[in-house]
Amino acid sequence: MERIGKYKILSLIGRGGMGTVYEALDPVLQRTVALKTMPADAGDSTEVRARFAREAQAAGGLRHRNIVTVYDVGEERGQPYIAMEYVAGTDLEKVIQERRPLALEWKIDVLRQVCEGLAHAHRSGIVHRDIKPANVRVSVEGEVRIVDFGIALFQSSGMGRTGHVGTPHYMAPEQVAGRPVDSRSDIFSVGAVAYELLAYRKPFEADSLSGVMSRIADPGVAPDPTALPGADYPGLPGVVLKAMAKDPAQRYQSLDQMRDGLAALVRAAAPRLLAREREAGPRPPAAEEVARLASDVERARAEGRLQQALRLCGRLRELDPVRGGRLAAEIESEIREREAEQIAALALGYAADGELELASKITARLQSLVPDSARHRELKTYLEEEAARRTADALIATAQEHLVLGNLQEALAAADEALSLNPSHEVAREIRQRAAQVIATRERSRDAALDPPAPLPPLPEGDPVSVEASALLEAARRLLRERAPQEALPLLERAAQIESGHAGLQRILGLTRREARKAEVDRLVGAALDHFVRNEYADARRVVEAALALSPKDRKAGELRSVLGKI
Incomplete structure (x- = not known):
């Protein structure tokens, strides 16, 4: 062939x-x-x-x-x-079969990369279901590629949610039992791969595959923690065994959490390992270059030039894959945290403008970037409290309108709902106290509500001469009262064509065009945010550029473009 x-x-x-x-x-x-x-x-x-x-x-x-x-x-x-x-290198199956004497730091860095790649798949709604050493390729530079998504589960569909799929030694208990699986099943498999890579033995061994599956399914059987190295990284066995908890609820709930657990081990061990390096005495020339690059990385990092520091890590990994990988992992974490702060600021800006729905969508994006972070929890709590406060205020405004109109029951219902959100709301209490007074004026208020709409005041420039233009203008002005500039605009344009010299028509037409443009820009920014929170960055950039083409100085569109430019 x-x-x-x-x-x-x-x-x-x-x-x-x-x-x-x-x-x-x-x-x-x-x-x-x-x-x-x-x-x-x-x-x-x-x-x-x-x-x-x-x-x-x-x-x-x-x-x-x-x-x-x-x-x-x-x-x-x-x-x-x-x-x-094409990934020139090897896979973890060969590494394990050959029992290669690899540095523990190299293995931890490989596991970190597996967590990051698979976490991205999970955020995209895909469960791999067949994570095993053979499906983890490692390039000669130490870069991981996850392969073989042949039995992947698309979480948005009902396809293949149950059944015995996967490779027995790495299957989660729920897979063995044929129960529904989710991303936590992959987390168990990553733990099993980690155990075998670190111990050079499988976590569950038996004389037959059925025996292996029986041991995996048995909640009383756990892998031997003493087979895992823990001298330099005392918490490493705990990280691996937590990923392999028999109960999915007891595992890490995301691979971002497992990655953070590994990163914390590396940070904690760094001082001990550096002290050991110093005690080892003079270093060869290659080690001097490694030290220089590491110093450059730390300097760029301290000065906030994180992208440059990350590029330097790429060169450092060529000489020292372990140290370069460790620093790269720490810097990538800092970049995520910086991006998270920018996104949080964007969400708070929208919240300050009253755009709580958009702020909540941005907050959802923050959760996918830094899961379970204190910043996300604080922002989510603030938005929930702010939404409750504003909803209560809106309900009170509605209740007051009902009182004026004499709709007593509706007013009381709105006040009660407001009090359920904010029990200390004084105005809501006042509405309840005034209910008896409103009953006496109900009929008068109802009659007032049935009166025809108040006439529109005349234009300072006078009404149009044309009857048709005058009718179009009146219809458009009523739409503008209802905050519908995009519907009013074509009516005003027709009226202006009929009576092109009328100054009042031209003035209102100009104002309406600005309002309609603003409404369209707001719609586009909302659509761009929808793309953004779904990680559809190309579409988000395209739509936000369309918004800026209509209104180059729009603050919301400009802020969103700035955030997208950093991704």
Whole structure:
């Protein structure tokens, strides 16, 4: 076989039950790819084709440095194929089989990257369901790529939520039992992979696969914590075993939490490891370069130049993957925290303007960026309290209107609802006390409510001469009273065409155009925010630019563009 589609086959990488993978060349881009084809004996198997398509769909929809990138999908003579990123390196299965004497720091950094990549998939609504050492590729530079999303579960669909899918040694108890799975099932699998990588033995061993599955399902059987290294990182066994808790509620609830647990171990161990380095005596020239780069990283970090510090970490990782990876993880965490503060400020700005719904959407984005952070909890509590206060105020305003109109029962209902949100609201209490007085004026208020709408005051410039223009103007002014400038605008434009020289018409037309433009800008900013909170950054940028094209000085659009520019 020389070609599949446009791709020139260079060599065989591997062959398994779910397909064959070749190293191939894209002749157009002159790029090496990993080309995966469906098993030759699959034929017209609907199940295998569905799994193959699901892998392309799942991985193809994800963009993250720790998830393999899908470039292309096609079919050659009835045989589907997927062209994806070629990762020169190895996988954790080979590392474990060969029991390579790797630094513990390297292993922790690999696990950190697995957590970050899979956390991104979870935030995108995808559960992998087959995390195992063979599906974690590590490049020669120490960069992780998660592969094989062939049995991934799309959480927004009902597809494949139950059943025995996965690889037995790494399956969560709920998978073994055929119960519904979610992202926490992947967290168990990551814990099992971590255990095997650190201990070079599987967490649950037995004479048969059924025995393995029985031990996984048994709540009384736990992995041996003494097999895990803990001298330099005393909390490491605890992190791994928490991920592997038999009860999903007792595990980490997100891989961001597990990543943060690993990062905390690294930070705590850093002083001890640095002291050990100093005691080791003079360093070779390469170590001097590592020290210089590390110093440059810390200087840029201290001065707030975090993106530059992160780029320097890339060079540092070439010489010292462990130290470079550790610093990169810490700086990436700081970048996330800085972005979180910017997003929190944006949310507070919208809240101050009364846009609580938009502020809540932005706060949801903050939760995905820094899950379970104190900043997110504070902001969420503030927005909930502010929403309750404003809702209570709006209810009181409604109650007062009902009192004026004599709608006593409606007024009392609104006041009661306001008091349920804010029991100390004095005005609400006053409304209840005045109810008896309002009963006496109900009939008079009801008659007043039935009166025809008050006439519009004449324009200072005088009314239009044309009867049609005058009618259009009156209809438009009533719409403007109802805060509907976009509906009023075409009426005013027609009236202005009929009587083009009327100064009053032109004045109101100009004001209405500004109001309609503002309403459209607000609509576009709202749409951009919807894209933003769904991580659809390209669409968010496109829509916010459309808003700024209409109103270049719009503060909300400008702030959102600034935040998007930093992502």
